[in-house]
Amino acid sequence: MGRKMIFMRGELLIERYLGGVNLLSMSRKVLFVCTGNTCRSPMAEGVFRKAAEKTDIKVSSAGVAAQPGSSASPETISVLKEQGAELESFRSRMVDGSMLEEADAVFCMTEGHLEMLEIMHPEYEGKYHLACDFVEIDGNVGMDVPDPIGMGRPAYEMTSKVLNAAMGGILGFMENWEEKS
Incomplete structure (x- = not known):
């Protein structure tokens, strides 16, 4: 059995190989971003989890x-909660460079959030995507996730449906996804 060590994002990862099979897989990290980190991105976090x-x-998740x-x-x-996801202990966070650095992919709720991240942290631009970039919803690919704040429960249910x-x-x-070296 051979050992291969690689340094990545300041962490030492040891991958063990037995007959060419990777026995220790590298964990991937995603970050969801919206405005205030109280509605859309926490909902996306819960749905994704x-x-x-x-x-x-x-x-x-975090907010701009x-x-x-x-x-x-x-x-x-x-x-x-109705979907079997728990967020009662959740607390909002402001997005920062360390979160973006640690994430392998960052999914923004709107084009505006994505553009804001590109301005604030252009060094991570290759990680940024819209949450709806990979699916067609009502004939649209890459649509913004609707903001339900202040619009009542039906708006939250619609946001949940989109997410x-x-x-x-x-x-x-x-x-x-494969890490690009």
């Missing part, structure tokens, strides 16, 4: 204008 529970993909420490909106928590539709494409993208 549930959809990806049998994978090694880690998930988190978040008030750190806020809980997810009650409607977001309620809609996710659930997007997750298959995101999971497919991440499962086929």
Whole structure:
């Protein structure tokens, strides 16, 4: 059995090979980004966590204008709870360079969020995608995820519907993703 060591993002990863089979897979990380990190991106985090529970993909979320420490909106928590996803202990975070560096892929809720990240952190531009880039919803690919804030429960249910539709494409993208050296 041979050992191969690689340095990546400041971490030492040891991959063990037995007969050419990788016995220790590298975990991938995704980050969902919206404005305040209380509605769309936490909902995406919860939906993705549930959809990806049998994978090694880690998930988190943040906002471009978040008030750190806020809980997810009650409607977001309620809609996710009905889907079997828990967010009651969730606290919002402001997106920063270290989160973007650690993420393998960053999924933005709108074109505006993506553009803001490109301005704030152009060094990670290759990681940025729209959450709906990998699926056609109502005839559109790459549509913005609708913002439900202040619009009542039906708007949150619609946002959840869009995010659930997007997750298959995101999971497919991440499962086929290969680190570019």
